[in-house]
Amino acid sequence: GESVGLHLPTLSVQEGDNSIINCAYSNSASDYFIWYKQESGKGPQFIIDIRSNMDKRQGQRVTVLLNKTVKHLSLQIAATQPGDSAVYFCAENPRGGQAGTALIFGKGTTLSVSS
Amino acid sequence: DTGVSQDPRHKITKRGQNVTFRCDPISEHNRLYWYRQTLGQGPEFLTYFQNEAQLEKSRLLSDRFSAERPKGSFSTLEIQRTEQGDSAMYLCASSRGRGEAFFGQGTRLTVV
Numbered sequence: 410g411e412s413v414g415l416h417l418p419t420l421s422v423q424e425g426d427n428s429i430i431n432c433a434y435s436n437s438a439s440d441y442f443i444w445y446k447q448e449s450g451k452g453p454q455f456i457i458d459i460r461s462n463m464d465k466r467q468g469q470r471v472t473v474l475l476n477k478t479v480k481h482l483s484l485q486i487a488a489t490q491p492g493d494s495a496v497y498f499c500a501e502n503p504r505g506g507q508a509g510t511a512l513i514f515g516k517g518t519t520l521s522v523s524s
Numbered sequence: 525d526t527g528v529s530q531d532p533r534h535k536i537t538k539r540g541q542n543v544t545f546r547c548d549p550i551s552e553h554n555r556l557y558w559y560r561q562t563l564g565q566g567p568e569f570l571t572y573f574q575n576e577a578q579l580e581k582s583r584l585l586s587d588r589f590s591a592e593r594p595k596g597s598f599s600t601l602e603i604q605r606t607e608q609g610d611s612a613m614y615l616c617a618s619s620r621g622r623g624e625a626f627f628g629q630g631t632r633l634t635v636v
Contacts, residue, residue, distance in 0.1 A: 516566050
């Protein structure tokens with residue numbers, strides 16, 4: 410079936426480094442994407458979103474890049490901090506998909522930041 | 525607190541019992557979603573409402589599961605005749621239209 414997936418299940422970085430978390434999606438009808446951060450025992454926390462009419466969007470220390478040609482999404486975190494340690498999920502919102510217009514999540518990448 | 529609220533946070537039940545969870549969305553949000561998450565996996569879509577109408581249900585939502593949003597505000601998710609495979613985190617989220625969805629802290633269900 411169509412799903413959102415992440416390239417790497419884990420990513421380890423040093424404090425202060427930049428982190429890049431990647432995600433591949435397969436539904437070309439998806440027109441809205443969100444990155445979430447989830448800490449242990451908590452619900453997913455919204456980080457940043459992007460619509461398909463854009464290829465880049467910046468927030469505070471985070472940048473999302475969207476490449477619709479290869480169906481690829483990435484999250485860049487600048488100057489990674491220990492508090493950024495969490496599981497990161499990308500989610501897509503397909504139009505007319507199996508789940509209507511609900512978000513579909515991938516499996517997640519666990520980011521570990523060491524000081 | 526103006527975020528999405530879920531109750532209870534934790535529920536332990538015996539196999540075969542019925543359980544009901546509640547979700548209070550952000551007040552101006554017309555869409556409400558239920559997801560299930562097991563350890564190491566991303567949230568799996570169960571169902572969603574736009575106002576009081578249930579617009580979509582996943583195949584994961586067996587006949588033992590039912591969700592309601594009677595007045596377009598809070599929602600309940602009931603699981604009848606619980607099975608050990610129902611043990612998971614049940615997440616609720618809300619959004620204004622197709623905008624960003626905000627999640628609650630979830631209800632962790634353990635079926636023993």
